[in-house]
């Protein structure tokens with residue numbers, strides 16, 4: 001007698017072009033399709049689409065593909081506003097984007113975190129659905145051959161580390177931000193500077209980070225290059241900004257966070273205003289990219305913290321202190337912890353700037369410094385965490401549980417890492433009371449939310 005066998009999934013060849021029907025959306029925003037049982041995550045496709053897609057990656061259980069042609073559009077699909085690799089969800093009506101984001105937060109908490117009994121509050125929609133970003137990182141490339149091509153400035157094509165899509169009007173940046181970017185490009189072309197090519201390791205220009213103080217009107221421009229020569233004076237004359245910086249970096253990876261930075265002109269920090277308070281931001285310090293929605297996010301976190309005026313409040317992963325300092329007037333004392341020293345310098349300066357005298361900030365890794373903070377400051381009544389996308393490690397969650405706060409306000413930019421952290425908290429007796437998504441990133445699949453856990 002033969003034993004029944006499950007049909008083997010057919011893994012397609014890399015670079016094969018397939019016709020696929022999209023029946024779901026994955027976390028992260030790609031469409032989900034099945035090809036002879038094999039799961040493919042398809043960039044640029046939404047549920048209801050029938051597309052031709054090129055396979056870009058294959059693993060044992062799943063692969064990735066990119067849409068080449070839409071054969072039959074989903075009834076949800078709308079015409080894109082801009083040719084912009086950073087705005088893949090512009091093919092969905094904004095209301096639909098909000099619905100999907102809410103559902104993905106709910107699904108992650110229930111399915112991954114096995115959490116229930118919480119209230120999912122309605123998503124806070126964005127105030128601006130275009131031109132909302134205060135920070136853009138552009139990359140340099142060459143159109144044509146490296147020897148005879150024209151210098152271009154834009155974003156990486158989706159899924160392609162070595163191809164840059166030039167951008168004339170970045171619809172996620174303000175008009176002034178676009179003008180500043182054009183000045184940088186014009187200067188680089190005039191000087192005959194060439195784009196760095198990661199394959200050959202030749203060329204000079206790598207990236208440029210442009211930051212804008214949406215409330216102050218200030219601009220900070222940081223050019224990232226390979227080590228070499230730059231006409232500083234001509235650069236300062238060509239670009240109209242409040243702080244001009246130059247980072248030289250010869251590492252292999254594409255990053256704007258490393259290298260040696262020097263100030264060419266103006267100030268080495270940007271000034272911004274949030275919820276009626278003033279903040280300075282150093283070039284390598286984190287600042288929420290949507291200023292207007294950051295105000296909403298922090299106000300919501302403040303609501304969830306329900307401070308009565310006496311509490312010892314911890315702000316973990318505090319950056320330049322924005323979250324904690326907006327809450328400090330309603331707390332007894334504030335203790336902030338952050339790994340980037342310059343950001344802690346900003347946080348201390350920001351406390352002074354806003355005449356807040358119940359705040360103390362420390363530079364350190366939450367994984368190793370949290371226990372020391374508890375020894376120094378005493379156990380917290382309320383903890384706010386705002387970690388990077390990877391969420392909290394199990395050890396950090398354990399340390400927070402050991403510190404035993406009454407309330408934990410968790411600001412998350414990734415519900416799939418919030419969920420397992422929530423599950424660990426639930427095992428230790430913390431209840432997820434409510435969660436509210438806030439749309440900080442319209443036209444993209446990125447999701448931000450605030451969750452409130454209480455010790456029972």
Ligand SMILES: C[S@@+](CC[C@H](N)C(=O)[O-])C[C@H]1O[C@@H](n2cnc3c(N)ncnc32)[C@H](O)[C@@H]1O
Nearest residue numbers: 286317318319322338339340365366386387388
């Ligand atoms: C999402 S940002 C939040 C910053 C701040 N709460 C805000 O809203 O501006 C996360 C911050 O965590 C910091 N960070 C990352 N890993 C860390 C670690 N292991 N320990 C302490 N801080 C860390 C980053 O430098 C960054 O400033």
